[in-house]
Amino acid sequence: MEKGLETIFSDYEGKRENVIPILQKVQEEYTYLPEHLMAEIADYTRVPASDIYGVATFYAQFRFTPTGENIISVCRGTACHVRGAPRIFEEVTDQLNLEGEGTTEDQKFTVETVACVGCCALAPVLTINEEVHGDLTKQKVKKLVQAKGDQNGEE
Amino acid sequence: MEKNNRTILICRGTGCESSKSPEIQAALQESLENTDVEVKFTGCHGMCQQGPIVIVEPEDIFYAKVKTKDVKKIVDEHILKGKAVEKLFYQDPSSKERVPTYHEIPFYSRQKRLVLRNCGTINPEEIEDSLAVGTYQGLEKALGMSPTDIVGEVKESGLRGRGGGGFSTGIKWGFCQDADGDPKYVLCNADEGDPGAFMDRSVLEGDPHSVLEGMIIAGFAIGASQGYIYCRAEYPLAIKRLQIAIEQARDKGFLGEKILGSKFSFDIEIFHGAGAFVCGEETALITSIEGNRGMPRSRPPYPAISGLYGKPTLLNNVKTYANIPLIITKGSKWFADIGTEKSKGTAVFALTGKIANSGLIEVPMGVTLREIIYDIGGGVLDGKKFKAVQTGGPSGGCLPESFLDTPVDYDSLTEAGSMMGSGGMVVLDENTCMVDIARYFLDFTEMESCGKCVPCRLGTKQMLNILDDIVEGRGQPGDIERLEEIARGVKLGSLCGLGQTAPNPVLTTIRYFRDEYEAHIHDNACPAKQCKAFITFHILDSCVGCGLCLKNCPVEAISGEQKELHTIDQDICIQCGVCYEVCPPKVFSVEIRTGAENRVEEPV
Secondary structure, eight states, X not given: OOHHHHHHHHXXXXXXXXXXXXXXXXXXXXSSOOXXXXXXXXXXXXXXXXXXXXXXXXXXXXXXXXXXXEEEEXXXXXXXXXXTHHHHHHHHHHHTTOSXXXXXXXXXXXXXXXXXXXOGGGOSOEEETTEEEOSOOHHHHHHHHHHHHHHHHHO | OOTTOOEEEEEOSHHHHHTTHHHHHHHXXXXXXXXXXXXXXXXOOSOGGGOSOEEEETTTEEEOSOOGGGHHHIIIXXXXXOOOOGGGBEEOTTTOOEEOBGGGSHHHHTOOOSTTTTTTTSOTTOHHHHHHTTTTHHHHHHHTSOHHHHHHHHHHHTOBOTTTTOOBHHHHHHHHHHOOOSSOEEEEEEOOOOTTOOHHHHHHHHOHHHHHHHHHHHHHHHTOOEEEEEEETTOHHHHHHHHHHHHHHHHTTSSBSSGGGSSOOBEEEEEEEOSOGGXXXXXXXXXXXXXXXXXXXOOSSOTTTSOGGGSOEEEEEHHHHHHHHHHHHHOHHHHHTSBOSSSXXXXXXXXXXXXXXXXXXXXXXXOBHHIIIIIITOSBGXXXXXXXXXXXXXXXXXXXXXXXXXXXXXXXXXXXXXXXTTSEEEEEETTSOHHHHHHHHHHHHHHHOOSOSHHHHHHHHHHHHHHHHHHTTOOOTTHHHHHHHHHHHHHHTOSSHHHHHTTHHHHHHHHHHHHHHHHXXXXXXXXXXXXXXXXXXXXXXXXXXXOHHHHHOTTOOEEOOTTSOOEEOTTTOOOOOHHHHHSOTTTOOEEEEEGGGOOSOOOO
């Protein structure tokens, strides 16, 4: 068994009610849910692998492909929507040459939309990794994305 | 009071943290290191748009939009010389006047803060701060009462569920108290999924101990020994502060074995919700904690009789629990005196959208929408014309101007076709397309429908398709009637609240803004000038030829020599709106046209 997985399992009893916490930990560790670990989670929790997939695909939090180095989450909450979130999303994807949500070819950025960041007073909002950026315009987004790209190039 | 006996409060809610309030706190602490001025951080003040917020006590001076470079000024002028820094005062959006103190700001002076009583005044990571303002006194009192008396007190207070349903909290507690089964569970619904709402997050971040106290009292009243808080994983700060609060409460003996020397033992754990809107529904939430796909089941049996692991389970919203300690300490009569005949206490709203003062507010039940939007919210943003107010999130509806004098309580809002919901209130102005708003909410519910009930799963999909057609210029005569018909089916044929209320945004917008639907379908026009399929951009003769639009246009549709009139090639233009956004406000030469004035050829 993979070392990382072993450490995670040691924190939880192998039973159904721990399926979601375990999946969350695995994703925290690997940034996504790798296919080869799903069977092991099933064995450990004694829940059929099909059920584990059922749970994992039900919740928005879980992903099945690795993320880029930076995650840009564009808020699509109501306040953001009426203050122009669709235009903000369009600008982000245009800047990164993406057709909607997804990861750039160079694995630098993953772009996704989220239901609501809860910073509605600062709408429209996006987060880059954990950092919240508010009161956005297309111009600001362009600068933000470019600055983040440059910053990564230097590292 | 001594001149330097001051406390400086820095807001570190999610909003203010995003605008660098931790940096400001560090800078203040550094410059005031060897003084007796106390620098501490608090949870959300509610006026997130004015953040970062810094308050100096005891003078009650309120500094808005503080930057790290302003710290020196605050220290030099205010703290050392005793002269408050005027240019950092809050500026009233309509009168442009500077308002120095917290309590003089209209946004606050018209509120009644019960649930938010401690948000913004205490440090949420220090239990001592909570104890100093009386938290856990309600628990002490409750432990001296009989469980039946506690339930009676909650019943008499008239408190109704703050998650939106509005069921009597006391009656729910009574059912659970009477239910047979062991163990029993107390659950707190902190899966705040409504887009455009952040009330619960702010309470958890600003005053976690009051929520814990309410849950512990509930546990004692119904005879439970274990509680769970189901909190969205998207709220990392709330989870962190709850975790700290739980540990501190255990250390002080408010949680754990034999609480405060009584025979009662109770503990609380946090469950991280994995992002499913439907899990805000009680049976779905319970199914999710058990480790399954969070899909609702039919009721009865209600969770109060058979809930988590088939045991009696009490499930209430964050704000419901936060009210409990007050009711116990101050008595049910005190609480019942606030609000209206059938809706007691206060309502907390996240006031957002096209409003001058966005933020978190709390008002007594029964105030009108007009008072909230104009007196507290400062009116519509940028002096635009009010069009509608949306309450209740994806389950609620849009109410037009004629409803502005409707009192805000459970029953009046439901009667108007909307609902109280858990507290999102989004203001829409003349530039918001109502068909697009309906489409937006349907897009949300269609995506979040768990798929169990066919009418909800397929009905929301079909409605969304029709709305997509209307918004994108493919609307057909009869579409409105088709929407209404499917909406009826979805409402009648769905098991849980998500499906039963999903058509509300569509139905209310058809009911109050039918003309906008008709304009899209019949006149090739979007009255709000928002839907791309119906608008064209034009540069007026007043253009000074500054070249900003030309430079920013992503498809090079704009041409023109410097200092001369620019023009937009309509064949190339993609209606992205950048030219409209960058045109200097003084010149304001870009116009959006729609419908008959639109010179684009009619689609064949």
